[in-house]
Amino acid sequence: MSERMAVPLPKAYLLLNHGPTVLVSSAHGDRRNVMAAAWNMALDFDPPKVAVVIDKSTLTRELVEASGEFVLNVPARKIAALTLAVGSESGRGIDKLLKVMQSGIHSDGAGTTAGGVVTAPLIDGCLAWLECRVIPEPHTQKTYDLFLGEVVAAWADPEVFSTGRWHFPDAERRSIHYISGGSFFATGDEFSV
Amino acid sequence: MSERMAVPLPKAYLLLNHGPTVLVSSAHGDRRNVMAAAWNMALDFDPPKVAVVIDKSTLTRELVEASGEFVLNVPARKIAALTLAVGSESGRGIDKLLKVMQSGIHSDGAGTTAGGVVTAPLIDGCLAWLECRVIPEPHTQKTYDLFLGEVVAAWADPEVFSTGRWHFPDAERRSIHYISGGSFFATGDEFSV
Secondary structure: OOOOEEOOHHHHHHHOOOOOOEEEEEEEOOEEEEEEEOOEEEEEEOOEEEEEEOOOOOHHHHHHHHHOEEEEEEEEHHHHHHHHHHHHOOOOOOOHHHHHHHHOOOOOOOOEEOOOOOOOOEEOOEEEEEEEEEEOOHHHHHHHOEEEEEEEEEEEOOOOEEOOEEOOOOOOOOEEEEEEOOEEEEEEEEEEO | OOOOEEOOHHHHHHHOOOOOOEEEEEEEOOEEEEEEEOOEEEEEEOOEEEEEEOOOOOHHHHHHHHHOEEEEEEEEHHHHHHHHHHHHOOOOOOOHHHHHHHHOOOOOOOOEEOOOOOOOOEEOOEEEEEEEEEOOOHHHHHHHOEEEEEEEEEEEOOOOEEOOEEOOOOOOOOEEEEEEOOEEEEEEEEEEO
16 A cells, blocks of 8 residues: 555645646446546646546446546556556456556555545555546537546645645656657656746 | 647647647737646547636637637747746736747747647747647536647647657757646656556
8 A cells, every 4th residue: 555645625736737647547336447548637726626538448437437436546657567558458357457466567565545535446556646526527428538527535645745746756756648659758857937 | 930840630649648738829810819728638539639728717718719729839848937927927908929929038039930720829939739629618618617629730840759759859848747836847758668
């Protein structure tokens, strides 16, 4: 289990403001899944909202629509291989989370942690977690595969995000930005203007 | 004027895939404006679509709704000060573009270039440009300040993006990711898994 502290909800947008790739975790009944999503963003401050694209063909779509919930997990570079793996394979017919956890790709205390509010699991080894309830917009979901969510709980690893600021301590504990193929950018240097 | 080459439309999503902060430029009649937007993402591949949050209080909102068009410009670190400036001040009552161009903040061949398809200007000193037509979704626009656009032309500086790949040549010609206050992250190192 990753260390985590609660992030005040009006500050939750800061966890996504710099545009990281996320893992979308979901659960319904005895099924659960996780997928990667570069196409996500903050949508509002307070109450905090987010937007994320979830393709019709995915198991995640089915679980999110059935449960009305999802979690956006902000993965660290140290689990970039996991992020790629869960973005490359469908969860249909397998427990992708279990498979990935058992594969050795996820070497950092492989596992998940129960969220505080929603049923979808929080992925260990991430930097931050946003528990979300779907804001039902059937037309937008159907036409654009676009899901809007209200953030109902937010968490961050206090070694990486605290007092409203990211402060990546090392190369492995940085957020990542998907390019294509097996390539990512790490979040780079902070600078002020 | 920045050097630019056309990007094939099915590859246009790559210009936003890693989550950079963008400048939204707009024009209607004899008015034009530019604002910064961290909350943007790709929405579809082909035809390419994007999503961006444009607050009700902004002049950009008025111009985008009146014209049905906008451009997402991907600024380089070298114009981070411009990005912050146009994100901090309203364009109402002033020609913000002109003011910024004349302020000396935008030192790299200050100016704008006409787009190929839409009326909104392309901001010089950027790395890439996505010309977009609004996909009218009045409910989504009104309720969430969320605008969807179809990308009708896409351009990139060939020294920075070509053959479907980013290859940032130096520290100043990198995309940026807004944090808060006057702080950004530069897009960092590329890595593969």
